[in-house]
Amino acid sequence: MAEKRVFEKGKMVPVPSQAIIPERDSDKSPILECSHLGIDFGGLRAVDDFNLTLGRTEIAGLIGPNGAGKTTVFNLLTKVYQPTRGTILLDGYDTAGKTPAQINRMGIARTFQNIRLFSALSVEDNVKIGLHNQEPYSMFTGILRLPKYWRQEKAAHERAMELLSIFDMQDLAAHEAGSLPYGAQRRLEIVRALATNPSLLLLDEPAAGMNPSETAELMENIVKIRDTFQIAVMLIEHDMNLVMGICEGICVLNFGQVIAKGTAEEIQSNPTVIEAYLGKKK
Amino acid sequence: MKKLKTTTKIDFATYAGVTLAFLLVYALQQGGSLTNAMKSWLVPICSFIVMAVSLNLVVGISGELSLGHAGFMSVGAFSGIVTAMSLTNAIPSGPVRLLLAILVGAVFAAVTGVIVGVPVLRLRGDYLAIVTLAFGQIIKDLINCLIVGYDSHGLHIIFNLDGLRSVSDLHMEETGVAIIKGAQGAVGVPKLSSFFAGYLLVMVALVIVLNLVRSRTGRAIMAIRDNRIAAESVGINVTKYRLIAFVTSAALAGAAGALFGLNYGGLLSSRFDFNTSILVLVYVVLGGLGNIWGSVIAATVLYILPEALRGFQDYRMLLYAVVLILVMLATNNEQLKALLGRLIPKRKGAKSNG
Numbered sequence: 342m343a344e345k346r347v348f349e350k351g352k353m354v355p356v357p358s359q360a361i362i363p364e365r366d367s368d369k370s371p372i373l374e375c376s377h378l379g380i381d382f383g384g385l386r387a388v389d390d391f392n393l394t395l396g397r398t399e400i401a402g403l404i405g406p407n408g409a410g411k412t413t414v415f416n417l418l419t420k421v422y423q424p425t426r427g428t429i430l431l432d433g434y435d436t437a438g439k440t441p442a443q444i445n446r447m448g449i450a451r452t453f454q455n456i457r458l459f460s461a462l463s464v465e466d467n468v469k470i471g472l473h474n475q476e477p478y479s480m481f482t483g484i485l486r487l488p489k490y491w492r493q494e495k496a497a498h499e500r501a502m503e504l505l506s507i508f509d510m511q512d513l514a515a516h517e518a519g520s521l522p523y524g525a526q527r528r529l530e531i532v533r534a535l536a537t538n539p540s541l542l543l544l545d546e547p548a549a550g551m552n553p554s555e556t557a558e559l560m561e562n563i564v565k566i567r568d569t570f571q572i573a574v575m576l577i578e579h580d581m582n583l584v585m586g587i588c589e590g591i592c593v594l595n596f597g598q599v600i601a602k603g604t605a606e607e608i609q610s611n612p613t614v615i616e617a618y619l620g621k622k623k
Numbered sequence: 624m625k626k627l628k629t630t631t632k633i634d635f636a637t638y639a640g641v642t643l644a645f646l647l648v649y650a651l652q653q654g655g656s657l658t659n660a661m662k663s664w665l666v667p668i669c670s671f672i673v674m675a676v677s678l679n680l681v682v683g684i685s686g687e688l689s690l691g692h693a694g695f696m697s698v699g700a701f702s703g704i705v706t707a708m709s710l711t712n713a714i715p716s717g718p719v720r721l722l723l724a725i726l727v728g729a730v731f732a733a734v735t736g737v738i739v740g741v742p743v744l745r746l747r748g749d750y751l752a753i754v755t756l757a758f759g760q761i762i763k764d765l766i767n768c769l770i771v772g773y774d775s776h777g778l779h780i781i782f783n784l785d786g787l788r789s790v791s792d793l794h795m796e797e798t799g800v801a802i803i804k805g806a807q808g809a810v811g812v813p814k815l816s817s818f819f820a821g822y823l824l825v826m827v828a829l830v831i832v833l834n835l836v837r838s839r840t841g842r843a844i845m846a847i848r849d850n851r852i853a854a855e856s857v858g859i860n861v862t863k864y865r866l867i868a869f870v871t872s873a874a875l876a877g878a879a880g881a882l883f884g885l886n887y888g889g890l891l892s893s894r895f896d897f898n899t900s901i902l903v904l905v906y907v908v909l910g911g912l913g914n915i916w917g918s919v920i921a922a923t924v925l926y927i928l929p930e931a932l933r934g935f936q937d938y939r940m941l942l943y944a945v946v947l948i949l950v951m952l953a954t955n956n957e958q959l960k961a962l963l964g965r966l967i968p969k970r971k972g973a974k975s976n977g
Contacts, residue, residue, distance in 0.1 A: 419856060445858035457853035459846050470846045473839060474858045480867060483838025484831055490838065497839075520625040537857050 370433060372397045372448075372541050372573045373418075378427035379597075380417055387413045388597040391427070395541070395590075400567055401575045402588035404608075406617060410597040411577045412454055415543050419451050420444045432540065446474055450539035452530040454546050454577075460519025464510065464529055467518045468501040471536025476500070504532050507569075508562065523550045528559075535566065542566070544576040548583050556580060560587050585609070593617065634833045637916040641829065644923075645822040652818065660930070668926050669821025670696075670883040673828045675906040675918040677875035680832050682904065683913035684841065685868035686848030688752040690900050691739070691759025695873040696880035697895035698735045699728030701766055703881025704809045704890065708802045709773040711813070721815040725824065725881045732877020735762065736870040744865045759900055766892040767806050774799030808891035809884065816886040824882055825919075828875050833915055835871065844868045909950060 373395040380388050388410045395401055403411050416422045418429060420441050429436045431447050439447065450471075459467050476497040482490050505511045508528040513521065518529060527547060534542055547563070548556045560583055567574050578584050584591060585605040593601040593608060595617040601608055608614055648665065651657050674696060681689045703724035714720050739758045746754055768786075772779045772793040779793040783805045790801045803809050835841045843864045846854040855861055884890050906925055910917030928946060932939045953959055 421852070441852075441855040442858050442860050445856060451856055453853065453856075457850045457856075459849035459853065461849055462842070462845060466842055466845075469839075470842050470854070470859070471857045473843055473846075476839070478839060480835070480838070480840045483840050484834045486834060493839070515626050517625040533857060 369397050371395055372432055373575075374428075374430040375418070376428055376430075378414075378417060378424055378429060380413065380422055380425045386597055388417065388594075391417075391594075391597075391599060393592060393599075393602075395573050395575060397540075397573055398567060398571055399573050399590060400563065400588050401573070402584040402591040403575060403577045403594065404579075404581075404584055404591060405594035405600075409594040411594055412545055413597075414594070415451060415545055415577065418444075418543065419449055445537055445539075448538075448540035449543060450534035450537045450541075451543035452527070452534055452545055452547065454549070456523075456526050456530055458518045458526055458530060458533075460517070462518055463514065464505070464516050464518050464521070465498070465501050465514040467529060467533050468504055468536050469497050471533035472497050472500055473537075475536065475538055501536070504536055507535070507566065508532060524552075524555050527551070531566075535570065539572060541573045541575065544574065544578075546577055546579065548578055548580045556583055559583070563587055630837055633916065634837070637829060637833070637919065638826065640916065641822070641825060641919060645818075649818065649822075664927060664930055665818040666816045666821045666886040667883060668923055669818070669825050670879040670886075671903065671906065671926050672825050672919050672922045673879035673882070674876055674903045675910065675922040676825075676828050676832050676915055677872040677879070678903050679907045679910070679913065679915060679918045680835070680868055680872045680875075682907050683911070683918075684836055684848065685844050685865060687744075687865070687869070688748070689755040689869075689872075690752050690897070690904065691755035691757075691762070692872075692876055692903050693895040693897070693899035694739075694759035694762035695732040695735060695876035696883065696899070697763060697766055697892055699725075699732040699877025699880030700884030700890060700895070701769070701803060701809060701880075701892070702731035702877070703728035704812050704884045705771055705773075705778070705802050706881075707813060707815055707885055708800065708811075709778060717813070717815045718820070721817075721820055721882075721885060724815070724885060725878045728881030728884075729874040729878040732880065733870050733874035735877075736873025737866070740866050740869040740873075744862065744869060756897065756900070759895075759897065763892050763895055766803075769803050770801075770805050771803040772799050772801045806892075808889055808893075810889045812885060812888055812890060814886060814888065816882050821882055824878060828878070829915065829919075831871070831875065836915075840864065840867060905947070909947070909954075 371394045373393065375391055375393045378388060378391040379386065391414060403414060405411055413422065417424050420436065420439055431444075431449060434447065436444060436447065459470060462470070476493045478489050478493045502511050502514065505514060508531075510525065510528065510532070513525065518526070521529065527550070531542075531544065531547065544563070548559055551559060563574060563576070564587055566572070576584075576588070588605065591603065591605060591608045592599060593611075593614050600613045600617055601611045603611070648657075652662060652665070674692065678689065678692045681687055681692075706727040707720045707724040710720050710723065714723070739755070743751060743754050743758065768783045770781050770783050770788065770790060770793060772790060772795045774796040775798065776796070779795055779799070781788060781792060783789075790804055793799070793801070801810065836845075843854070843859045844867070846857070846859060847861050847864055851861060880895075906922040907918055909925065910919070910921030929939060929943045932942050935942055
């Protein structure tokens with residue numbers, strides 16, 4: 342898939358400056374391009390002039406102090422909020438006016454800061470719900486249990502088990518999702534997001550509430566997911582070990598504005614970032 | 624951690640239980656050991672089981688509180704009665720007419736379900752409950768204005784909105800038959816329903832609801848119930864699946880209504896008022912939200928209970944209420960659950976897998 346990007350007339354906006362695309366993606370078209378993205382809540386500019394370009398197999402980090410607007414950016418990308426300004430291009434297609442469900446079908450899957458599982462259902466059913474648009478059959482096929490029902494259900498079961506095996510969770514398949522330990526719930530949310538066959542995975546604080554050894558395992562797994570599925574991953578995280586350890590590009594937000602973009606080393610030595618986190622030097 | 628039970632076994636136990644109960648009662652009926660009063664309960668029990676099972680799809684599986692379920696039942700009942708009576712000459716066979724009436728009742732109720740569902744499902748929670756309540760009343764009042772007759776030219780229908788018109792305004796031939804006489808309801812209805820037909824309808828409703836719940840569609844509906852935002856984030860069209868649950872439920876209620884309507888010589892639209900909706904809701908809540916076999920048992924027991932208490936005359940509804948409260952208390956009692964867990968070791972919740 343090394344074809345050059347075809348720019349559609351009128352849809353395309355200039356590629357934002359300071360694009361952070363790893364070397365291996367540089368000859369491919371970007372998966373995500375946000376330009377001048379912004380949203381106002383009443384008089385508050387929650388996010389303003391957000392520009393970002395993401396490579397096809399990049400792991401990117403979105404960091405910033407509390408209340409900087411990181412989750413709002415995720416909500417804009419998945420159309421939980423409709424942006425007030427700016428455009429989002431996913432794989433070159435404009436996402437204006439799409440619903441969250443359509444965005445998912447276009448290729449963005451996400452997890453949530455406060456876990457949102459289908460807690461009364463089993464772990465396997467949670468993943469199968471993620472496979473909703475991957476193994477489709479009609480309502481009448483389901484009621485009459487036609488051969489297609491059995492075929493698709495079998496395929497869904499096998500795929501669900503395969504996806505659960507990423508985190509070694511096959512044994513938990515029959516358990517109630519809401520009764521799992523916190524870390525396992527976070528992992529299940531990632532598996533459910535992966536089940537929708539995304540090309541961009543958004544993780545909102547995946548390591549929250551995990552102990553250091555779980556976090557280390559999660560870091561390995563995020564890289565493994567990127568390598569296996571060949572997808573882009575963007576994550577919000579406060580655990581700097583995780584962000585600096587696996588993110589190839591990092592974008593720092595403060596008060597809804599991008600204050601820095603670059604590699605881990607560049608961010609760590611950037612005076613504006615240090616000021617945002619630690620305050621001004623006297 | 625809690626391990627969930629396999630659902631296939633529960634489904635087959637439900638089918639087997641209903642079939643066994645039917646065979647037992649059928650044998651008793653043939654053996655002549657049922658009183659006439661008991662025989663008259665059989666068809667209504669079947670239609671209220673279907674009502675409870677279908678309402679459980681909306682309230683338990685889809686998680687929306689609907690208070691207008693009797694409205695769909697009345698649409699099914701009156702469209703079924705009109706179908707059965709107007710086809711008297713064309714199709715002499717009773718069971719075939721009953722089948723057609725049930726199908727027509729289901730279709731009409733489904734169409735009403737779409738008309739009601741599209742605006743109503745924009746709402747959530749209490750607001751949805753209030754609006755479905757209003758729609759139930761509207762449907763009842765509209766049918767109250769309906770005057771329908773049948774002669775060799777076909778169906779004659781007028782809306783008696785000003786309350787001044789009567790059957791003579793239909794301008795039918797002399798051989799014409801009045802089917803629905805406005806506020807006097809349906810008259811001269813043939814008794815086509817039988818216990819066996821009721822049993823078949825219950826089985827069909829169970830197969831539809833249980834298979835739906837265990838399919839991709841059902842999982843999507845339950846996903847929306849558990850977490851709407853997460854369901855959207857995995858690409859589920861929320862409006863579509865809420866509507867599927869609502870309309871399927873309405874169609875089954877219509878079928879139940881047709882079965883119910885064709886069991887009596889006459890039928891008033893006021894039979895399907897708010898109280899009937901609440902009655903069915905009580906069956907669903909007591910049987911357990913989302914628990915289909917629970918609805919079957921609750922509908923059966925709670926239909927028989929007030930009938931069996933007729934001997935107590937004035938105290939009948941008082942006793943009914945007391946029994947309801949006791950059952951609610953007992954089923955929510957942790958000690959009682961623990962006791963049951965010890966008696967039946969494999970019961971859910973008896974052993975923790977954590």
